[in-house]
Every structure is written in C-alpha cells, then in structure tokens.
Amino acid sequence: MEEKPSGLLVLYASQTGNAMDAAERVGREAERGGCPSVTVLSMDRFDASRLPDEKTVIFVVSTTGQGDAPDSMKAFWRFLLQRNLNNRWLEDLHYAVFGLGDSGYQKYNFSAKKLDKRLSDLGAKSIIKKGLGDDQHHSGYEGAFDPWLSSLWNMLNHMNPTILPRVSDISNSHMKTLDHSKFQVIYHNADEVEVHVSTISDLKSTEKMIESTRSMSPALCFCDDNKPHHFLRMITNQHLTKVDYGRDVRHFEFEALSPGMDYQVGDVVEILPSQDPIAVDAFIQHCNLDQDCYITVQPRDNEKQSIDSHVKSLMHPVKLKDFVALTMDVASASPRRYFFEVMSFYATAEHEKERLQYFASPEGRDDLYQYNQKERRTVLEVLEDFPSVQMPFEWLVQMVPPLKTRAFSISSSPSAHPNQVHLTVSIVSWITPFKRKRHGLCSSWLAGLDPFESKGVYIPAWIRRGIRKMIFYTRISGYLMHKIMGCYRRRRAEGSLLLSLEISPRRSMCSIR
Ligand SMILES: Cc1cc2nc3c(=O)[nH]c(=O)nc-3n(C[C@H](O)[C@H](O)[C@H](O)COP(=O)(O)O)c2cc1C
Missing domain, CATH: 3.40.50.360 (Flavodoxin domain)
Structure with a gap:
C-alpha cells in the first residue's frame, strides 16, 4: 500500500x-x-x-x-x-x-x-x-x-x-528569523514592453492590463477570472435620503460600454473600485519605488505554487504603479499581524523596532488590535507611523492586503433597462474608537463620481449569479419589523411569492428572500 x-x-x-x-x-x-x-x-x-x-x-x-x-x-x-x-x-x-x-x-x-x-x-x-x-x-x-x-x-x-x-x-524563534518572501518581482526593460501595449485600443489595453495585473497578485491567489466582464459608465448618481438624514443612500445607474450585458434578477455585480491616486503616489514615494518601471510577479517556488498554465500565459509585464493601484489596497484595508512582524526586521530606528516587536508578540496582541484593526489603520498610515522601515517590494507585494472587488445586489431588471445595471447603495462611513472618520472605499468612490464629468471613467465589473432568487435588505424599526413579519406570515399562508424572511434584531435588519 x-x-x-x-x-x-x-x-x-x-x-x-x-x-x-x-x-x-x-x-x-x-x-x-x-x-x-x-x-x-x-x-x-x-x-x-x-x-x-x-x-x-x-x-x-x-x-x-x-x-x-x-x-x-x-x-x-x-x-x-x-x-x-x-x-x-x-x-x-x-x-x-x-x-x-x-x-x-x-x-x-x-x-x-x-x-x-x-x-x-x-x-x-x-x-x-x-x-x-x-x-x-x-x-x-x-x-x-x-x-x-x-x-x-x-x-x-x-x-x-x-x-x-x-x-x-x-x-x-519568534521574531529572531525572518522567513523568505514567497514571491519575486522581476524587472523588465521598458522599451520592449511599451511596443506591445501601445498597439491595442484604449479599452482593450485597460482590460488586458487589469487581467495581467490581477492575475499576478499573490493575495488574489493567481486565479483566472480577472478579465472584467464589462466596463460600466455611471449615468445617474441620485440621493435617496435627505442631506440631514443620518445615512447617505444612493441610487446609481450604470451603462455597459459594449452591448450584450446579460443578468437575471437577483444577480450580483462586482465592481473594482479605484484607489485615491494621491494615496497610491504617497505609498510609492514612501517606499522609494520607481512607479514607471515594468514588473512581473512570480512565486519563488514554482513547484509549490502550481499555477495554472492559462494564468501563466497572462503574466505580462505591467507598470509598477498600475500593479499597486489595481491590486494592493494601500489606503483602505488594515495590514495583518504578520505585516508588523516583518516590518520589525526592516526598522532601523530602535524605538520603532521595539514597538513593532511588541505589537507582533503575544503580549502586544490586544494593543495591536486596538491600534490597527479597531482603528482600521491603513497600510499607508502604518508605514507613515514607522518612517524608518524600508520593506523590500517583494514583501509589500506579499503582505499588503489585496484590492478586492465589492459585490452589490443588482436592483434593476434587464428587460426594463437593457444593457444597464442599477444599484441601491448605502454610502459607508463610521467613526473609530479614537474618533477618526473612516469611509468605505467603493461606496465613497462611487458617490464621488459625477456622471456628467466622469465620462472617461470606465468601471471594471463582473456579473455573478446570485445564490438566491432575490435578496432585499433593509434597516427597519421594531414596529415596522413586526408589521413585515405579520404581512410575511399572511402571504406565506396564502402561498404567495415571498420565500423566507430572516430578522436580525441586533442590527434591526430584515432580509426577505
Ligand atoms: C457580510 C458578513 C457576514 C458574516 N456572517 C457571519 C455569520 O453568519 N456567522 C458568523 O459567525 N460570522 C459571520 N461573519 C463574521 C466573519 O466570519 C468574520 O469576520 C471572519 O473573521 C471573516 O473571515 P474571512 O475574512 O476569512 O472571511 C460575517 C462577516 C461579514 C463581513
């Protein structure tokens, strides 16, 4: 055997x-x-x-x-x-x-x-x-x-x-030795690369760049569905709530730039948000990187990370700045604990090294959680708090949280609005325990787009099949919750269209499926 x-x-x-x-x-x-x-x-x-x-x-x-x-x-x-x-x-x-x-x-x-x-x-x-x-x-x-x-x-x-x-x-061995970074960055000669890219039309080249760049991101797991299904253009950005209401809820309408967008009621659109270009520039500058150089990213150990041959064929050189902007979430996600451990190896100022070592140790775990996760400290903010740290780009590529697509339930029907998707989005913002105002990356970015002035903004999007037929979330008062439950029960007894209803009293949310 x-x-x-x-x-x-x-x-x-x-x-x-x-x-x-x-x-x-x-x-x-x-x-x-x-x-x-x-x-x-x-x-x-x-x-x-x-x-x-x-x-x-x-x-x-x-x-x-x-x-x-x-x-x-x-x-x-x-x-x-x-x-x-x-x-x-x-x-x-x-x-x-x-x-x-x-x-x-x-x-x-x-x-x-x-x-x-x-x-x-x-x-x-x-x-x-x-x-x-x-x-x-x-x-x-x-x-x-x-x-x-x-x-x-x-x-x-x-x-x-x-x-x-x-x-x-x-x-x-805690913090005495540093493991190897799992990925290597290969730098390419810019002349060879430029010829290849400039032969393709604008939108096609953006599509190709997004696909190549995201296919090489270690944290996105070298998966192969990185080519946007569609590029969307915003055509409506409308407030659904009054300015003085506690929450900002918007109705967005988007049009696909090419025909043939197909979806069903209950499907989901995933949007790749744009990062603030000022934050991307600040990150690149802080890390002493050359934003115009061309790179490919590969696992160090090819045997272990068996990358699909299709994904391998997508690994073309991309500009370092595009790689950062499209795959590394530098200005909204918080780094993980291991990030602090790795940083401690590259800190040259003694007091920074000590603080980072403390954060990465079991004793510093709670303080790190308060400083980092609870405050939703961004990678850029953390790096700026520890200015003596110069982490090699290989490590940053591995450790910076990935820039993720955000999923929204589609609120339109393709028969009523062909080639469009409509979304109802609550613009996310909150106050941290240290009273810092934070904003959700994607919803805030969308809210800031002006349909008349952002004609050249192509929003990369993927349509995913919804798991359930229809999902409807709303925040409701206790009184309304009971009315909905009553209505639901009556309609269920009558055998009508609602399938199930879930209530989360802690969040005063109900979901009707
Ligand atoms: C949208 C959402 C739904 C969640 N639903 C549940 C849940 O039903 N039960 C639970 O125990 N935790 C739930 N969680 C908490 C997550 O499991 C928890 O944050 C976890 O650390 C996420 O791990 P991941 O980043 O690997 O997905 C939910 C979190 C989110 C953001």
Missing part, C-alpha cells in the same frame, strides 16, 4: 482574507517547528476526493452571509455531503478545525461547526477540539487562535513527533 504523505496540509476557506491569514500562520509555524512538508491551500484548489490520501489536515474556515460557507468552500462542502461517503471514508485522517466568526450573528461559526461534525461523521479523528475565533473578542479572532494553535502544536508533537519535531522552536 502507498505510504501517506507525512507532512501537513492546511486547507482554508476565506471570504475577506482573515482565514487565509490565519492559515498562512499555521503553515509558517509548522515550518518553524520542523514539519518536513507543509502545504497551505485554499479549499477550492484542493480536490476533495483526495482527502482520504492525506494523513493530517488543518482546516481554517470562516463563516459569511447568514451562516454561509465562503465561496471557496462550497464545492468542497457539497462533495463531503454526498450520501455515498460512509463513516469509514476518512478513518485514517487526523484533523483539526479552526473557525472564524462573529458571535453577534445568529449562526455563529456555522461553517466550522458543520465541517467539524461532518469530518467526524466520516470517520476522521480530531486532534484537538475545534477552535472558534470571535470578532467580538477584544483581540478579535486571535484571542482564541493563539491558545488553540499552541495546543495544536503540543498535541501534534505528542501524537507524532515526525510531523512536528521541535515545538519549542515555534515559540522561541
């Missing part, structure tokens, strides 16, 4: 990046502990039918929507639910599950709980009790993750020292 691999497989499913970050940390610590082979993979890049071939798998999964699994877990989960899998299918597998969730939601950490149960039902042996990270904890999910991870290492070492021979190296 073929020997099973003695290494560790870490499978994660993440919607907004936290579970990916946590999984990367599991992988890094396992390597530090001497694990002979560690592979960290998003669940959608692993063939679930091969699970019985593995010996030890650590699952790190978040919960999204209303108790839903992240998109990258859906196919994997469907496979596990097949009836023909019996209770001995995974009898040789050892596993551990860590979930990321928010106990403010009714279906707290549902993905992790369901996955843990199903793995156990299929005969897999749990190494330790599942861990549940909670956004409501004063240190975020790491409040539960830190102790869970150290128990996992102790247990693994105890169970099978060949998988993890040196537990003490994990805690002791």
Whole structure:
C-alpha cells in the first residue's frame, strides 16, 4: 500500500482574507517547528476526493452571509455531503478545525461547526477540539487562535513527533528569523514592453492590463477570472435620503460600454473600485519605488505554487504603479499581524523596532488590535507611523492586503433597462474608537463620481449569479419589523411569492428572500 504523505496540509476557506491569514500562520509555524512538508491551500484548489490520501489536515474556515460557507468552500462542502461517503471514508485522517466568526450573528461559526461534525461523521479523528475565533473578542479572532494553535502544536508533537519535531522552536524563534518572501518581482526593460501595449485600443489595453495585473497578485491567489466582464459608465448618481438624514443612500445607474450585458434578477455585480491616486503616489514615494518601471510577479517556488498554465500565459509585464493601484489596497484595508512582524526586521530606528516587536508578540496582541484593526489603520498610515522601515517590494507585494472587488445586489431588471445595471447603495462611513472618520472605499468612490464629468471613467465589473432568487435588505424599526413579519406570515399562508424572511434584531435588519 502507498505510504501517506507525512507532512501537513492546511486547507482554508476565506471570504475577506482573515482565514487565509490565519492559515498562512499555521503553515509558517509548522515550518518553524520542523514539519518536513507543509502545504497551505485554499479549499477550492484542493480536490476533495483526495482527502482520504492525506494523513493530517488543518482546516481554517470562516463563516459569511447568514451562516454561509465562503465561496471557496462550497464545492468542497457539497462533495463531503454526498450520501455515498460512509463513516469509514476518512478513518485514517487526523484533523483539526479552526473557525472564524462573529458571535453577534445568529449562526455563529456555522461553517466550522458543520465541517467539524461532518469530518467526524466520516470517520476522521480530531486532534484537538475545534477552535472558534470571535470578532467580538477584544483581540478579535486571535484571542482564541493563539491558545488553540499552541495546543495544536503540543498535541501534534505528542501524537507524532515526525510531523512536528521541535515545538519549542515555534515559540522561541519568534521574531529572531525572518522567513523568505514567497514571491519575486522581476524587472523588465521598458522599451520592449511599451511596443506591445501601445498597439491595442484604449479599452482593450485597460482590460488586458487589469487581467495581467490581477492575475499576478499573490493575495488574489493567481486565479483566472480577472478579465472584467464589462466596463460600466455611471449615468445617474441620485440621493435617496435627505442631506440631514443620518445615512447617505444612493441610487446609481450604470451603462455597459459594449452591448450584450446579460443578468437575471437577483444577480450580483462586482465592481473594482479605484484607489485615491494621491494615496497610491504617497505609498510609492514612501517606499522609494520607481512607479514607471515594468514588473512581473512570480512565486519563488514554482513547484509549490502550481499555477495554472492559462494564468501563466497572462503574466505580462505591467507598470509598477498600475500593479499597486489595481491590486494592493494601500489606503483602505488594515495590514495583518504578520505585516508588523516583518516590518520589525526592516526598522532601523530602535524605538520603532521595539514597538513593532511588541505589537507582533503575544503580549502586544490586544494593543495591536486596538491600534490597527479597531482603528482600521491603513497600510499607508502604518508605514507613515514607522518612517524608518524600508520593506523590500517583494514583501509589500506579499503582505499588503489585496484590492478586492465589492459585490452589490443588482436592483434593476434587464428587460426594463437593457444593457444597464442599477444599484441601491448605502454610502459607508463610521467613526473609530479614537474618533477618526473612516469611509468605505467603493461606496465613497462611487458617490464621488459625477456622471456628467466622469465620462472617461470606465468601471471594471463582473456579473455573478446570485445564490438566491432575490435578496432585499433593509434597516427597519421594531414596529415596522413586526408589521413585515405579520404581512410575511399572511402571504406565506396564502402561498404567495415571498420565500423566507430572516430578522436580525441586533442590527434591526430584515432580509426577505
Ligand atoms: C457580510 C458578513 C457576514 C458574516 N456572517 C457571519 C455569520 O453568519 N456567522 C458568523 O459567525 N460570522 C459571520 N461573519 C463574521 C466573519 O466570519 C468574520 O469576520 C471572519 O473573521 C471573516 O473571515 P474571512 O475574512 O476569512 O472571511 C460575517 C462577516 C461579514 C463581513
């Protein structure tokens, strides 16, 4: 019989990046502990039918929507639910599950709980009790993750020292050595590249550049759906709320620049927001980068990161400034804890080094959470707070959170408005604990566009099939909530069109499906 691999497989499913970050940390610590082979993979890049071939798998999964699994877990989960899998299918597998969730939601950490149960039902042996990270904890999910991870290492070492021979190296090596950056940046001769780009029309060249650039982004996982389905032009930007009302809700209308946009009621449009060019310039300047040079980005270890050949064919040289603007969220997302650890290696001022080391240590975890996540400190703000740090671009490419597309439910119908999409969007802004005003990147950018003056602004967009027929969210008063519930019950009794109704009293929100 073929020997099973003695290494560790870490499978994660993440919607907004936290579970990916946590999984990367599991992988890094396992390597530090001497694990002979560690592979960290998003669940959608692993063939679930091969699970019985593995010996030890650590699952790190978040919960999204209303108790839903992240998109990258859906196919994997469907496979596990097949009836023909019996209770001995995974009898040789050892596993551990860590979930990321928010106990403010009714279906707290549902993905992790369901996955843990199903793995156990299929005969897999749990190494330790599942861990549940909670956004409501004063240190975020790491409040539960830190102790869970150290128990996992102790247990693994105890169970099978060949998988993890040196537990003490994990805690002791903290911040003494820096791992290698996983990606390399290759610089190209500008003359060769320019000829290629200038032969294509404006919109086509923008499309190609977005596809190439985003296909090379490490954090976007070298996936292959980076070519915008459409470019949209805003034609209406209308206030739905009065100026003195607490919230700013807008009605946006967009027109596709080329014909043939197709969608159904209930579908979703994903929009790639533009970053503030001043912030992008400030980042490039702060990091001493040459904005006009051409680059490609590749994994250092080609064997480990098996990139699809289609994605490889998209990896053309792009301008460094475009790479930053289109893939690296420098002015809205907060960096992760590991960012601070890496920064500490490159700080030349002693007091900055000490502060960064403290932030990256277990003792500094709560203070980091208050300074960084709670304040939604941006990458640019953090770098400006630690001016002596000069991180190599390779590290920045790996560590800066990706610029993500934002998904909006479409509120129009293609039969009524062919080749258009209409959105109803609440413009996001909030005050941090230190009284700093923050704005949602995409909604604020859209709100700031003037349909008459922004004719040359092409908005890259992707149409995605909606999971449910129709979703309608609204913030409502308690009185109205009860009226809606009454109406819903009556209509359900009458067998009319509403399918289900969910109420979140904590947020005074209701969703009618
Ligand atoms: C839109 C949205 C929906 C969420 N729904 C749930 C939920 O139903 N249950 C839960 O426990 N946590 C929920 N969460 C909290 C996330 O699971 C938590 O923030 C987690 O850290 C996200 O991890 P990720 O970035 O890997 O997706 C939700 C978060 C968001 C933004």
